[in-house]
Amino acid sequence: MSKTIMIVDDSASLRQVVSIALTGAGYDVVEAFDGRDALTKLDGRKIHLVISDVNMPRLDGIGFVQEMKTVPAYKFTPVIMLTTESGDAKKRQGQEAGAKAWVVKPFQPQQMLNAVAKLVLP
Amino acid sequence: MNLERALQTFIEESRELLSAMEDALLALESAPGDGDAINAVFRAMHTIKGSAGLFGLDAIVEFTHVAESVMDRVRSDEIAVDESLIALMLRCRDHLVTLIDDLASGQQGEHAAVGAALVQALQALLGGGSNATVAVATENAAPQPEAGANATTGEGVGNDAWHISVRFAGNLLRNGYDPLSFVRYLATLSEILHVEPVTDALPPAQEMDPEECYLGFEIRLAAGPAQADIEAAFEFVQDDCSLLILPPHAPLTDYALLIATRPEADEQLGALLVSCGALTEAEVAQVLSAADATPELVVAATPAPAVAPAAAPAARQGREATTVKRSSSAIRVDASKLDQLIDLVGELVIAGASAEVMARRSRDRNLMEANSSVSQLVDAIRDSALRLRMVEIGETFNRFRRVVRDVSQELGKEIELTITGAETELDKSVVERIGDPLMHLVRNAMDHGIETAEVRVQQGKPAAGSLKLHAYHDSGSIVIEISDDGRGLDKERILAKAQERGLVAAGQTLSDQEIYGLIFQPGFSTAEQVTNLSGRGVGMDVVRRNIDALRGAIELDSRPGVGTTVSIRLPLTLAIIEGFLVGVGEAAYIIPLDSVVECIELDHGAIGQQNYLNLRGRVLPFLRLRELFHSRGQPARRQNVVVVRYAGQSAGLVVDRLMGEFQTVIKPLGRMFRHLRGFAGSTILGSGEVALILDVQDLIRTATERHCHAAEIAAECVETV
Secondary structure, eight states: OOOEEEEEOSOHHHHHHHHHHHHHTTOEEEEESSHHHHHHHOSSOOOSEEEEESSOSSSOHHHHHHHHHTSGGGTTOOEEEEEOTTOHHHHHHHHHHTOOEEEESSOOHHHHHHHHHHHOOO | OOOHHHHHHHHHHHHHHHHHHHHHHHHHHHOTTOHHHHHHHHHHHHHHHHHHHHTTOHHHHHHHHHHHHHHHHHHTTSSOOOHHHHHHHHHHHHHHHHHHHHHHHTOOOOOHHHHHHHHHHHHHHHTSOTTOOOOSOOOOOOOOOOTTTTOOSSOBOSOOSEEEEEEEOTTTTTTTOOHHHHHHHHHHHSOEEEEEEEOTTOOOGGGOOTTSOOOEEEEEEOSOSOHHHHHHHTGGGTTSEEEEEEOTTOBHHHHHHHHHHSSSOHHHHHHHHHHHTSSOHHHHHHHHHGGGSOOOOOSOOOOOOOOOOSOOHHHHHHHHHHSOSSOOOOOOOOHHHHHHHHHHHHHHHHHHHHHHHHHHHHTOHHHHHHHHHHHHHHHHHHHHHHHHTEEETHHHHHHHHHHHHHHHHHHTOOEEEEEEOTTOEEEHHHHHHHHHHHHHHHHHIIIIISOOHHHHHHTTSOSSEEEEEEEEEETTEEEEEEEEOSOOOOHHHHHHHHHHTTSSOTTOOOOHHHHHHGGGSTTOOOOSSOOSSSOSSOOHHHHHHHHHHTTOEEEEEEETTTEEEEEEEEESOSSEEEEEEEEETTEEEEEEGGGEEEEEEOOHHHHTTOSEEEETTEEEEEEEHHHHTTOOSOOOSSOEEEEEEETTEEEEEEESEEEEEEEEEOBOOOGGGTTOSSEEEEEEOTTSOEEEEEOHHHHHHHHHHHHHHHHHHHHHHHHHO
C-alpha cells in the first residue's frame, strides 16, 4: 500500500508540482491550502508525512503543526516544513512545535523527493 | 513530469497575487502601518518565489527574492513604509507582471535592464545586499573528500566500507520519526552490508516508555557515496541523534574513539563491531588494550537536549488573532464550465416551459401540480446558477486606485478617489467588458474634468479634486456612477463644436440633456489640446458603443463649476431574464419585466391617430408595435398599452395581447440581424416558437423622437398659421 503525504501550501501551483512529483514517485497525496484546511483533512485517515509551508493565511504552518500534534492519531506524524532563508526565528519556533525537518524554498522537485525519501519511502 | 498545467496554475496564481499586492500597496499609501497589507505584499513575493523555483524560473526567483528580503525587513520594522518604498514596490510588481505575461505568451521580452535597475534600488534599501542572490539549488554540497581519499594517517583498518554509528535521542519517535526510515534511505545510496541494532539502552519492560526511543545502529555501508550524502540522510534528525561516520579504511584510532564515546560497555561494542564486519577481532583487541589512554575527542556529536514542550497557548492565540481575515475556501472553476452550466440551465428553462404548456393542455391536475413544483425548482437552480457568475465590482474598482494615483501624478493634479458600493455584484461577463469604458471615463474625468490645484483654490474649492466611483442595484440593473467635482461640461462649447461638425443644425434648440448627449456622437471630441491620456481618437462614442453592446445605457449630468456625473446602467446578467410576454398580430414578443411599469387599456376613441396619451396628467409617447413591425392581420378589438420605463424615461408600447410573465433565456440574434434596431435578442417559447426580445431602451428613444418630431411639426404649423 502506498504511503500518503499531505502537502499544505497556499500556492496552488506549488501543490500541483509537488503533488505530480510525489505521485510519480509512488506516493498518495492529499492537498490542503492552509493550516485550517489541513486540520479539517486530518479526519482519521493515515498520513505518513506532512509537508507544510510556514507562511499561510488563516492558520500558518507552525500553528498548524502545534494543533496537529494535539490530535492523538497524528501525534507521531513527521513534518517537513518549507521555509525561506530568512526564517531562522521561525525555524526555532517550528522546532519547538515539533517540526524538525526543513526544506528551503525555492527547491527543485527532486530535492523534495530526496527529503521525503529520508523519512518515508513509498 | 508534465508541468504544463501546473505552469498555467502558476501564471494565474501569480497574477492574482500581484493584483492583491497592488491593492495592498495602495492601501499602505493611506495606512502605512497596516500589518495585513504588509503581509500581503510579503506573501505575494514569498509565494511567487517559492513556486517559480519549482519551474526553474531563475529570473523570477532572483527578482522576487530581493523584493521579499526588503518586505521581510519591512515586516520587522527595519525598513519604513514611505512613498518611495511603495512606488518602488509598485514598479517591482509591474515588472513581475511583464515577466509573467512573457511566460504566459511564451515570448521573451527584453526586460533585463528594468529588472536590474529595480534590483539595484532594492539592494540599496537592504544596504549592500550581502544575501541578495539566491541559487535555486540550495543544497550546498561542500566539497567533501572522496570516499577513502582521506584514509589513514597512520594505520587504517582493513574495513573497505563506510561505518556509520548512530544513537537516537529518546524523543525521536515523539517527533514523528521512524528510525528504520533512515536505514532504508541509506540503502538507496549504497548497499547496506550489515546492520547491528544496539539495544543496550532498553530498560526492563515495566520501566519502558513505549514512546521513548532506546535504539541505535551500527551500520556497514558499501563504499561509493560521499560523506556529505550520508550525513544528509540524517539531516532531519541531526539534533535528535548522535552520529559518527567513519570512512573506509579509517584509522584505528577513530574506531577507538567511537568505542570510547559510546555509552555501551567497550567489550560489548567491540563484539558488535566485529559481527558488523567493521573491525577484526585483532583490531578490537588492539583498541581495547590501548583504551587506558583515552584520546582527545575529535569528532563530537552530542545528543540534543530534550526538546521543550509545545509553545504556550497564549502565543498561539496571538497568532490566530492576526491571521488574515478573508477565508479563501473558494473553488477555482474554469469559466467555460460555468458557461456550459448556464447554457444547460437555459435549455432546462426552455424545456420546462414546454413541459408546462403540455401539462396545461392535458388538464391533468396531478401533472400540473408536479410540473409546477418542478418549475419552482428550475427557478431556484437558475437563480443559483446565475449567482455563480456574479462577482463583486470592487475588484474592478480597485484597479482604478492605481490608475488615479499614476495619472494624477502625471498630470500634476491632486486627486482623491472614493469607492462606494464595491460589494455590488454583477455578471462576470459584464465585469470583464466594463473595464475599458470605465477606464476611459475615469481618465476623462481626471484629464478634462478636474482642474489644476491653482484653479481650484481660486474658485474656492479644496485643492485636491475628488473622483467617486459608486455602484448600486436599481430594479434589475446595476448602476455605476463616475462623478468628479471638476469644472463640469461647457454647454456652449459642446454646442458650438457640434454645429461645426454638422451634428446639429444651426438655430436648433436643445435641452441640456440633449447637448450632453452630443458628446457620445461619433466624431465628437472637445479636447482642444490632445493630451497623453484622452483625446487619442477614441472618443465617448466608443464608450457608448461598448455600453450598448452590453445592453446598457449611459447618461451624463453636469453642472458648470460643480462637477460631472456619468451613470452607466447595465443589466445584471446577459443570460436569463424575467420577461413579459406580449402578442402583436400572430407573433409573440418579450419585454424585460424589470422595465415594465404598468399595463393600461388603449382608449381608441380618445386617442385617434396621435401617438401620445395622457397618463394621469403626464404626456406618455407610445409606439404601435403593430405598425412598427408591419404585422399582418386584424388588430385585436381591445388593445393594451404596456408602460415601460428605462433610465428615467417612460413610453408606451401598444400590443394586441398580454400573455404574462415568462422566463426568458436570451439567445443572441445572428450576425445577419446585427444591425436590426429595437431587438435585444431572441428566445424560444414553451411551444417551440421563437419570440423576439424587445430592446426597451431603443424603443423608448424612438417613441420620444417621433413624439418630439410630431410636436415640432405641430409647432411649425401653429407658427405658419
